[in-house]
Amino acid sequence: MGGPCREFTTPHARSVLPLLPTVAKMPEPIPLETEHGLYLPDLELWLDSRRSRENGFVSHAHADHFGRHQNILCSEATAHILKTRFNVAEERLNPHPFHIPLEVGPFRLQLLPAGHIFGSAMLHVTRKADGASLLYTGDFKVRRSLTAEDPVFRRADTLVMETTFGKPGWVFPSINEVTGQILNFINECFEAGEIPVLLAYSLGKAQEALALLHQSRISAVLHKTVTQMTTACREAGCRLPAAVPFEGTVPPHHVLICPPNVIRNKEYKALPKLRTAMLTGWALDKSTISRFGVDAAFALSDHADYPGLLEAVKRVMPKRVLTIHGYTREFAAELRRQHYDAWSIEGDDQIELDLSSP
Numbered sequence: 001m002g003g004p005c006r007e008f009t010t011p012h013a014r015s016v017l018p019l020l021p022t023v024a025k026m027p028e029p030i031p032l033e034t035e036h037g038l039y040l041p042d043l044e045l046w047l048d049s050r051r052s053r054e055n056g057f058v059s060h061a062h063a064d065h066f067g068r069h070q071n072i073l074c075s076e077a078t079a080h081i082l083k084t085r086f087n088v089a090e091e092r093l094n095p096h097p098f099h100i101p102l103e104v105g106p107f108r109l110q111l112l113p114a115g116h117i118f119g120s121a122m123l124h125v126t127r128k129a130d131g132a133s134l135l136y137t138g139d140f141k142v143r144r145s146l147t148a149e150d151p152v153f154r155r156a157d158t159l160v161m162e163t164t165f166g167k168p169g170w171v172f173p174s175i176n177e178v179t180g181q182i183l184n185f186i187n188e189c190f191e192a193g194e195i196p197v198l199l200a201y202s203l204g205k206a207q208e209a210l211a212l213l214h215q216s217r218i219s220a221v222l223h224k225t226v227t228q229m230t231t232a233c234r235e236a237g238c239r240l241p242a243a244v245p246f247e248g249t250v251p252p253h254h255v256l257i258c259p260p261n262v263i264r265n266k267e268y269k270a271l272p273k274l275r276t277a278m279l280t281g282w283a284l285d286k287s288t289i290s291r292f293g294v295d296a297a298f299a300l301s302d303h304a305d306y307p308g309l310l311e312a313v314k315r316v317m318p319k320r321v322l323t324i325h326g327y328t329r330e331f332a333a334e335l336r337r338q339h340y341d342a343w344s345i346e347g348d349d350q351i352e353l354d355l356s357s358p
């Protein structure tokens with residue numbers, strides 16, 4: 001990756017996370033700064049920074065993980081999607097294939113599938129001198145999906161993980177159960193002469209919905225941003241049916257897939273008898289239906305649920321864990337109960353006192 005990032009070389013601008021207590025022969029953790037976002041100073045590399053940086057790893061093409069960096073390290077599929085979605089110039093992109101080691105000075109990098117959306121990647125870093133390692137997950141999912149690559153976890157000393165659903169109780173039904181609920185909803189709409197509308201974010205969830213319908217031989221028409229993202233994913237190698245754009249009408253026995261924020265737009269006002277269903281992990285919370293003003297909600301998620309998060313930790317076998325996004329403190333506290341050295345990146349963790357000890 002390019003030259004030094006001067007802005008962050010002054011010591012007082014850094015918040016270097018505390019090192020683990022010295023244990024014989026255990027390598028020191030790879031430094032990670034957290035004050036202005038996630039930054040690996042030894043690699044001069046930002047992780048999913050939304051601010052424009054010199055060098056940035058972009059784990060996937062969702063807007064909340066993207067910044068207009070000078071040099072973007074990402075998976076090959078994400079590079080293609082970024083060009084379509086955010087008009088990123090080719091020369092800024094440094095796409096790298098999954099699994100193939102990338103040597104950067106004294107470090108070896110590896111992109112691993114994160115299972116979140118098509119193209120989503122985790123970043124595994126190894127310091128060659130002493131073998132110290134770090135895994136940054138970005139958004140991830142443990143269960144298999146129809147469109148994202150199967151996730152691959154690799155052992156690492158430090159695990160930096162998202163914890164969107166990091167609280168007990170967030171346990172998603174099986175994919176078969178959720179698929180059954182969605183198909184029932186669609187059949188009920190068809191029988192009642194209504195148009196079923198699946199509300200799904202235009203990148204990721206919408207393609208998953210399309211693939212799910214396709215395997216049940218149900219056709220769909222797509223909002224224009226869903227059409228655009230579906231075409232970009234297909235071009236990048238995702239197995240999906242060709243996108244059929246919505247052009248004012250929905251043919252009989254077709255489903256409309258569109259992002260949640262556009263369904264009240266005037267282009268849909270003229271359609272008779274719409275019945276809407278939101279696809280989101282938050283569907284487990286009963287208030288989701290009223291909050292989004294929809295007729296139904298189904299727990300199709302592109303994130304790991306609580307057991308999935310615990311499963312990821314088990315597979316990575318980290319010496320320390322740093323949590324970001326969602327229930328960071330709650331999940332870190334649970335890991336500490338399980339004797340991991342785990343902390344929320346937001347700080348303010350409540351330290352538990354073990355009153356049972358003498």
Ligand SMILES: [Zn+2]
Nearest residue numbers: 060062116139
């Ligand atoms: Zn995401």
